[in-house]
Amino acid sequence: MELSYLIYKAILVASVLGVSLLVAMYSTYAERKVAAFLQDRIGPNRAGIFGILQPLADGIKMFMKEEIIPDVSNKVLFILGPSLAMITACMTSAVIPWATDIAVNGKNYALQVTDVNIGILYVFGVVSIGVYGVMIGGWASNNKYSLLGAIRASSQMISYEIAMGLAVISVVMMTGTLSLREIVTQQHGFHWNVFYQPLAFVVFIVCAFAECNRTPFDLPECETELVGGYHTEYSSMKLGFYLFAEYVNMFISSAIISSVFFGGYNFPYMHELNLSQNMLAAVGCLVFFAKISFFIFFFMWIRWTLPRFRYDQLMNLGWKILLPLALINIFITGIIMAINNNFAF
Amino acid sequence: MQSLTGRSRIVVNKKMNFMEKLYLPAVMGGLMITIRHLFRRKVTVSYPEQTRPFSPVYRGMHVLKRDENGAERCTACGLCAVACPAEAITMEAAERKKGEERLYREEKYAKVYEINMLRCIFCGLCEEACPKESIFLTNRITPADYKRENFVYGKDRLVEPFDPSKRVDVSERQTTQVKEFKKHKEYTHNRLF
Numbered sequence: 001m002e003l004s005y006l007i008y009k010a011i012l013v014a015s016v017l018g019v020s021l022l023v024a025m026y027s028t029y030a031e032r033k034v035a036a037f038l039q040d041r042i043g044p045n046r047a048g049i050f051g052i053l054q055p056l057a058d059g060i061k062m063f064m065k066e067e068i069i070p071d072v073s074n075k076v077l078f079i080l081g082p083s084l085a086m087i088t089a090c091m092t093s094a095v096i097p098w099a100t101d102i103a104v105n106g107k108n109y110a111l112q113v114t115d116v117n118i119g120i121l122y123v124f125g126v127v128s129i130g131v132y133g134v135m136i137g138g139w140a141s142n143n144k145y146s147l148l149g150a151i152r153a154s155s156q157m158i159s160y161e162i163a164m165g166l167a168v169i170s171v172v173m174m175t176g177t178l179s180l181r182e183i184v185t186q187q188h189g190f191h192w193n194v195f196y197q198p199l200a201f202v203v204f205i206v207c208a209f210a211e212c213n214r215t216p217f218d219l220p221e222c223e224t225e226l227v228g229g230y231h232t233e234y235s236s237m238k239l240g241f242y243l244f245a246e247y248v249n250m251f252i253s254s255a256i257i258s259s260v261f262f263g264g265y266n267f268p269y270m271h272e273l274n275l276s277q278n279m280l281a282a283v284g285c286l287v288f289f290a291k292i293s294f295f296i297f298f299f300m301w302i303r304w305t306l307p308r309f310r311y312d313q314l315m316n317l318g319w320k321i322l323l324p325l326a327l328i329n330i331f332i333t334g335i336i337m338a339i340n341n342n343f344a345f
Numbered sequence: 346m347q348s349l350t351g352r353s354r355i356v357v358n359k360k361m362n363f364m365e366k367l368y369l370p371a372v373m374g375g376l377m378i379t380i381r382h383l384f385r386r387k388v389t390v391s392y393p394e395q396t397r398p399f400s401p402v403y404r405g406m407h408v409l410k411r412d413e414n415g416a417e418r419c420t421a422c423g424l425c426a427v428a429c430p431a432e433a434i435t436m437e438a439a440e441r442k443k444g445e446e447r448l449y450r451e452e453k454y455a456k457v458y459e460i461n462m463l464r465c466i467f468c469g470l471c472e473e474a475c476p477k478e479s480i481f482l483t484n485r486i487t488p489a490d491y492k493r494e495n496f497v498y499g500k501d502r503l504v505e506p507f508d509p510s511k512r513v514d515v516s517e518r519q520t521t522q523v524k525e526f527k528k529h530k531e532y533t534h535n536r537l538f
Contacts (some may be wrong), residue, residue: 034383037382037383037387038379038380038382038383040387041387042387042389045391094516153387202369203521301380303373304379305375306372
């Protein structure tokens with residue numbers, strides 16, 4: 001392994017991590033702004049121009065708060081919980097292809113940390129580990145409300161993971177690969193998967209909301225019912241990590257939705273424009289981030305539109321509606337593929 | 346019952362049909378409603394920079410007026426303190442010395458005049474009781490503070506500035522009705538016991 005390769009990977013990892021943290025940081029700001037605007041308010045506008053320094057102020061506030069570890073809690077697990085939530089949130093971004101290859105000194109560099117040939121499987125694996133962060137945190141708090149919140153959270157996440165996985169299977173059947181890079185490349189131009197798999201997209205995005213614990217599926221937190229959910233006992237930056245991990249997750253799921261269903265960095269007429277290779281990568285990257293921003297906005301938009309589900313409604317939706325829908329979608333996809341492959345029209 | 350607004354709906358617990366069970370059209374409708382609010386005019390008043398218009402008779406922070414020559418009008422008669430239902434006003438009287446005619450209008454003046462803003466209920470009875478047109482409630486808001494002691498306002502914060510351009514304008518409060526009312530003080534608080 002040569003040095004330039006290591007440097008290129010190090011820069012890529014650092015910038016992906018930095019960008020995802022930065023985007024998550026400003027998602028908290030955007031969330032408050034969007035919430036305010038949807039409610040005919042102005043939102044935070046005191047820290048810096050337009051309140052642009054608000055996330056920084058929030059971060060400082062979080063760090064300055066008194067850190068309380070309950071005496072009866074399991075200290076190791078108590079600290080492990082938020083760390084795990086944060087690590088898993090950041091890990092997923094490794095397989096996302098951010099743009100087409102760029103050429104530096106005649107060499108091609110892929111703008112993807114690692115092209116695992118089982119990219120989607122990796123994403124699901126890491127997301128599943130994310131449940132442990134919630135579960136361990138709730139368990140280690142030694143508080144019944146935290147535990148209740150954690151149980152609700154983990155059963156919700158596990159239930160919706162199934163429908164989510166099945167929704168993606170139909171896409172995988174079509175593309176014939178699990179590598180995210182391949183899936184994105186196959187959607188070149190305007191051949192986005194959402195036009196071929198609208199049902200899978202709906203199921204996937206609903207499940208993504210549930211996975212990120214966002215309204216209308218924010219039962220793990222549900223301020224109005226539980227004392228605060230699985231992070232009742234958490235304070236200071238450990239609480240901040242849990243809340244921040246939610247925003248990182250939101251960014252990552254927006255990126256996954258964009259790349260699996262909305263063509264990632266692809267945009268219409270991308271090859272007809274005759275752009276140079278690096279220019280194409282830059283524009284593609286911008287397009288990708290525009291798509292991600294839209295989905296982050298969509299997450300927030302939904303949050304301030306829909307009320308929370310009741311728990312039995314949540315389980316009904318997950319097991320009795322989304323799971324059968326995903327299965328039917330796989331079935332239909334299979335039939336259409338069989339017809340297409342065996343009969344030439 | 347008759348609907349006066351025309352906005353009420355009669356709720357029917359009928360079974361939902363297939364389209365309603367899908368929820369997606371309803372969700373889209375909700376999203377359209379919220380997105381319209383994104384472009385609405387905001388109702389926020391950014392307080393310290395913007396203020397709402399006050400009524401001309403708004404009863405806010407007190408002011409102790411000076412007369413046209415800049416002398417304090419208050420004679421420490423104590424009628425405001427007597428009238429005050431919250432017992433927020435205290436004062437200490439003193440006699441005017443020679444050479445202080447420019448500072449105090451009459452021979453007696455208030456050496457100390459304190460209003461406890463935490464006790465004050467801003468009823469305006471002090472203003473009504475005052476025979477010398479000295480104390481007025483204004484449309485200024487009593488600012489918040491971190492310490493209770495700072496809410497006891499002395500003469501330094503109550504007496505209006507000497508500079509004629511910085512005087513507190515209370516002309517809007519002194520309408521003809523108010524002036525007429527004040528002529529007949531025997532009907533109100535400062536009748537002689």
